[in-house]
Amino acid sequence: MAVRDPAMTDVARLAGVSHQTVSRVLNGHPNVREQTRLRVQAAIAELGYRPNRAARALVTGRSQVIGVVAQNTTLYGPASLLAALEQTAAESGFAVSVGSVRDLDHRSISAVVERHLAHRVAGIVVIAPVESAGEALERLPQDVPLVTVDGDPHRPMPLVTVDQAAGARAATQHLLDAGHRTVWHVSGPSDWFDSAGRIEGWREALTSAGAEIPPLVPADWSAAAGYRCGQMLARMPDVTAVFTANDHLALGVLRALHEHGRRVPDDISVVGFDDVPEAAYFIPPLTTVRPDFGAVARASLEMLLTQIESVSGGALRRTIAPTLVARRSVAPPPRR
Amino acid sequence: MAVRDPAMTDVARLAGVSHQTVSRVLNGHPNVREQTRLRVQAAIAELGYRPNRAARALVTGRSQVIGVVAQNTTLYGPASLLAALEQTAAESGFAVSVGSVRDLDHRSISAVVERHLAHRVAGIVVIAPVESAGEALERLPQDVPLVTVDGDPHRPMPLVTVDQAAGARAATQHLLDAGHRTVWHVSGPSDWFDSAGRIEGWREALTSAGAEIPPLVPADWSAAAGYRCGQMLARMPDVTAVFTANDHLALGVLRALHEHGRRVPDDISVVGFDDVPEAAYFIPPLTTVRPDFGAVARASLEMLLTQIESVSGGALRRTIAPTLVARRSVAPPPRR
DNA sequence: CTGTCGGGTGTGACCGTTAACAAGGCATCG
DNA sequence: CGATGCCTTGTTAACGGTCACACCCGACAG
Structure with missing residues (x-):
């Protein structure tokens, strides 16, 4: 019942040419007469022929x-x-x-x-x-x-x-430009290069601005971790600016701050990373860094x-x- | 320079058997002597042989x-x-x-x-x-x-x-159980079956509870759309419960309500769909429906x-x- | 002792494609 | 007018597996 689907030779037979000519047509080889090409294409269409990539892969390697x-x-x-x-x-x-x-x-x-x-x-x-x-x-x-x-x-x-570092630098600088004396950083998991790069950029921006470098707040990528860190940060009255390693962390931080009655951005400013599509609809809309x-x-x-x-x-x-x-x-x- | 990577025959030659025996070892065929099997496996390891799936695909179809x-x-x-x-x-x-x-x-x-x-x-x-x-x-x-x-x-x-309908029913019923007289629904794009199923479930729950069916609020899946719909809903004083077709819509709604000073859940209750990992960290944490x-x-x-x-x-x-x-x-x- | 059976192995064809080469036809050129 | 070349097409051999079958050999039954 299940008939074998058509192969090159079937097309060739129908078009009255050799299978090689069919191959040439398929691969856009130059030296094929227009008329032959059309005949072959017609045969392909008629049979519903579909080249077998597996065979091709086998021979080409x-x-x-x-x-x-x-x-x-x-x-x-x-x-x-x-x-x-x-x-x-x-x-x-x-x-x-x-x-x-x-x-x-x-x-x-x-x-x-x-x-x-x-x-x-x-x-x-x-x-x-x-x-x-x-x-x-x-x-x-x-x-x-x-x-x-x-x-x-x-x-x-x-x-x-x-360029993680550049992004982190921009984020940190943006906060410094707004007038903050320093910026805290909630980082991603320590074994990710992304985290490392963002930490590096954050440090650089701080250093070149001559700002104090607060201790790193290590986390993973989850909103849950952000929430935990946020609860800690919320209790520290001198924290006014936080840069988180991604938007989900920021979301968690945002909620923790909210629960502690610390207003964003009035009391604390927050910047994320990634620009997830929802970031514009966080409370408040999140300033973030968008990788392309x-x-x-x-x-x-x-x-x-x-x-x-x-x-x-x-x-x-x-x-x-x-x-x-x-x-x-x-x-x-x-x-x- | 680029030597052809080893094929079955190479393994066979090294192990002193036929390529067919190698094939049998590879496919866990029963009738192979233990000793032969080991010899073949050793040869495979020595050559770093890797079966060519393309060839296999060709012959098996x-x-x-x-x-x-x-x-x-x-x-x-x-x-x-x-x-x-x-x-x-x-x-x-x-x-x-x-x-x-x-x-x-x-x-x-x-x-x-x-x-x-x-x-x-x-x-x-x-x-x-x-x-x-x-x-x-x-x-x-x-x-x-x-x-x-x-x-x-x-x-x-x-x-x-x-089972979209069941999920939507559960969400709607949950809101009705909390004491709401009816539930509004912000739906997904109209050509998605997911949307249709969720609308259906919402209607069913309302109908069987004898509740009034408010007009549908059509949207897409984005937080942006949720925000727009939320702005509208926030202005309608008799809206006390909203079920959104997904969590991102809910996020948008949440923010719109927040901006209009309507508290969630005190003034309005919201339920989403999907249980995205961040949903637990929305403000407030979002009640939602989790598909497995x-x-x-x-x-x-x-x-x-x-x-x-x-x-x-x-x-x-x-x-x-x-x-x-x-x-x-x-x-x-x-x-x- | 011979026939049968089945475990273990080898042989050859084949899957559908591309590559290399050969070959025929026709035009151009010396 | 024959040699030369390009354009077009066909022929054949791979590629690396699986499948069907044949074969050998020892065990075991009749």
């Missing part, structure tokens, strides 16, 4: 698929990146195969990479924001095109990254494609600058 | 890949679903290839499906929450295993869906796998019941 390694694609950042990556890849005729990984340790990562390699993917994008990922990548086979996103800046791998995920995706794919096309795999690097989005959660500090 | 068709995987719901799907698929040895689609119209959908078909995916999961998607799917080739998620309940296709995305993913994959294994593709259906998560955004209505 690479499939038109890009493998992505990511962790927790539920978070806004990774999810946006993934979506943008998929869009961009599709435009270049590539499919995207995701491999999520629970932990970003060596074993999990190489397992997923192995899976991608078994599929003979054309290239791999690793969204690997933590230390342990970097180690895993160094031991990988060298012959597959690979780009890391938000990875370790100190490793010699092709890397596309959001589309640009990151485009840069990654571009780097990957040049690696795929030419064998010369130089250690490139691209940095995408984020922009500050000013909203209503920042104001001058209260008068003493 | 199907690759161990599941294609997903989705729109806007940036939204929390789809993103969670996608992640869960990927996890579950990986456990069964399947990879997941995403095909995002900007619009869920016929052309876009079939383009993506075509792409998946060209890769000879083992099955397709369509996250197709809107009307136009359903039409597109009916004209698709019948011979590929396919499951729709949150699709049209009236179409005879294998479908896994969150993991369960949806598991059910979808299960259905898909049974279709893949046996050709008998009956029109199955699975419905996942969501649960109400009570938090602090609901209280009895203010005394007159």
